[in-house]
Amino acid sequence: MRSALVLAAALAAASAWADGDAQRGRLAYEARCGGCHSVDADRIGPRHAGIVGRRAGSVPGFAYSDALRSSGLVWDAALLDRWLANPEALVPGQRMGYRLADAQERADIIAYLATLGSGRH
């Protein structure tokens, strides 16, 4: 039952933009982002539960850059795509030292991020 719900969410997310594949995205997320991020715990980067629709720089207790905290952004697919391609171009002075050049991989990861729920536990 639960897996059916997750699958439905993933399909809805995948159809919302580009042709991102949430299953592929989960693997790419683990490989590319997992060194610094996880879904439910803050690491070098903040946790990602509920990231789509979340205000940038808003996880309580995480030591964000002032630039990201005060950016006024609310993460949606288009902004996440720009952030992952070049965070410094989107938010000068931010502190994520990573860029993902492959547009398909970005779309897959964003489709996966959209399955992570509201983040309000």
Ligand code: HEC
């Ligand atoms: C080298 C470590 C590192 C890697 C790799 C990394 N990140 Fe980050 N990420 C960070 C840090 C640090 C921040 C906080 C930036 C700031 O405060 O300016 C961040 C912030 C973010 C944010 C904003 C979160 C928020 O709460 O506003 C998103 C979204 C994000 N990362 C997604 C990703 C994704 C997706 C990947 C993989 C493609 C990734 N990151 C890879 C370190 C990393």
